[in-house]
Amino acid sequence: MMLPPNAFKRGLAEGRSLIGYWCSLPGGIGAELLAGCGYDWLLFDTEHALTDVPDILPMLQAVAPYPVSPVVRPASNDPVLIKRLLDLGAQTLMIPYVQTAEEARAAVAAMRYAPxxxxxxxxxxxxxxxxxxxDYARRAEEELCLIVQVETAEALARIDEIAAVDxxxxLFIGPADLAASMGHSGDASHPEVRAAIEAAIKRIVAAGxxxxxxxxxxEFAEACLGWGTTFTAVGMDLATLSTGARALARRFKG
Known part of the structure; x- marks a missing residue:
């Protein structure tokens, strides 16, 4: 049996614009529904969601028949969590709150077998x-993809050294935490935050x-695409559900 190819990693390498969707709700049904909606990738979140490591398996299985790439975010930059998710078959991981090149190297080490x-x-x-x-152990690294999140002003200042880590x-920008670190909690659209995001995107791209x-x-997603984002998540299950349900209630209850 062949090593499964990582379409997401190939898309990044080719520079294609990959549009994604954030999944906070655990379970295979929602994941499978979203897998057929036309997105290039889905993010399964275990950091800010009820979803835990065992929940990821049925979600990966649910989306496997569809032309969409699952990306999984562990709760932290923890080698045990990373190991468990990789063993379940996740090929692309997004590691939250990476502040330094040293922390990035730790994430890389957790993705790779010895030596x-x-x-x-x-x-x-x-x-x-x-x-x-x-030869899975020898070749697994070929199809694994590591995304690190830079989500504070301090991390953005170290973009070049983090991006240089083999x-x-x-690199993925976290707007909410970035806004908080800049003194604008809950206001990711603040002009200072927006300017920092624009500069960060351009620096990441310049770093290759x-x-x-x-x-x-x-509107902001379109701006980010114009600044150079390659993989852009434009929605979230809970937000879509809340917006749609509230709009329907307003229509019929006034």
Missing amino acids: RGIRGMAGMVRASRFGSVP GVDA KPAGILTLSP
């Missing part, structure tokens, strides 16, 4: 198709790495 890293060995895991992928495939972001504002 290049510290990922624990296990034979009967879904990632290797339960041992049926020849094994970091892309793909830049990503999440925004629920279509």
